[in-house]
Amino acid sequence: MTHMDIELARGDITTWTVDAIVNAANHTLLGGGGVDGAIHRAGGRAILQECRLLRADRYADGLPTGEAVATTAGKLPAHWVIHTVGPTWAKTKDKSGLLRACYRNSLAVADEISATTIAFPLISAGVYRWPKEDAIVQALTTLRDTPTSVSTATLVLYDEATHRLAEQVAARLD
Numbered sequence: 162m163t164h165m166d167i168e169l170a171r172g173d174i175t176t177w178t179v180d181a182i183v184n185a186a187n188h189t190l191l192g193g194g195g196v197d198g199a200i201h202r203a204g205g206r207a208i209l210q211e212c213r214l215l216r217a218d219r220y221a222d223g224l225p226t227g228e229a230v231a232t233t234a235g236k237l238p239a240h241w242v243i244h245t246v247g248p249t250w251a252k253t254k255d256k257s258g259l260l261r262a263c264y265r266n267s268l269a270v271a272d273e274i275s276a277t278t279i280a281f282p283l284i285s286a287g288v289y290r291w292p293k294e295d296a297i298v299q300a301l302t303t304l305r306d307t308p309t310s311v312s313t314a315t316l317v318l319y320d321e322a323t324h325r326l327a328e329q330v331a332a333r334l335d
């Protein structure tokens with residue numbers, strides 16, 4: 162187990178050249194909006210076909226929140242897509258354990274498939290409405306605290322404001 166570098170970047174994760182990119186998917190694994198839609202659009206039908214097989218076999222009831230599973234990446238520059246399902250934000254219920262599980266289980270899947278470079282979107286911070294600052298705290302602290310053989314994890318922020326916020330949070334956590 163070596164030390165993992167954690168990097169912040171701004172951009173579209175579908176363009177990332179890494180061993181694995183993580184998809185903020187939903188239980189169905191059959192696509193949706195946000196980064197999920199972008200990954201399936203850019204990756205082509207091969208990803209969807211593998212997702213359908215996973216649904217027919219291992220995940221007949223859907224992928225549970227917090228778990229992660231890999232498919233190949235179709236036409237994307239990455240080799241793998243690790244699909245995980247973030248929790249929806251709820252004011253009255255602390256689901257941060259499930260959000261942290263997404264990062265932890267995605268790293269565990271990366272280890273299983275021997276991916277050493279991985280890029281994450283900010284899971285749950287879009288359609289699932291998790292407040293961005295706390296989503297960044299959960300992401301960075303979980304990545305920092307999870308033992309893994311991954312050498313570099315990049316948190317890819319889609320817009321400049323979120324990227325700036327992530328830089329500020331990272332400086333504070335240092």
Ligand code: AR6
Nearest residue numbers: 173174185187193194195196197199285286287288289319
């Ligand atoms: N590259 C990087 N980040 C992106 C991209 C991209 N191409 N597109 C969006 N983001 P979301 P969630 C950012 O909504 O909240 C889907 O319908 C976005 O700005 O993609 O976990 C699924 O099927 C935000 O900061 O995921 C589920 O039903 C972050 O990615 C549901 O949305 C996550 O936003 C999952 O919702």
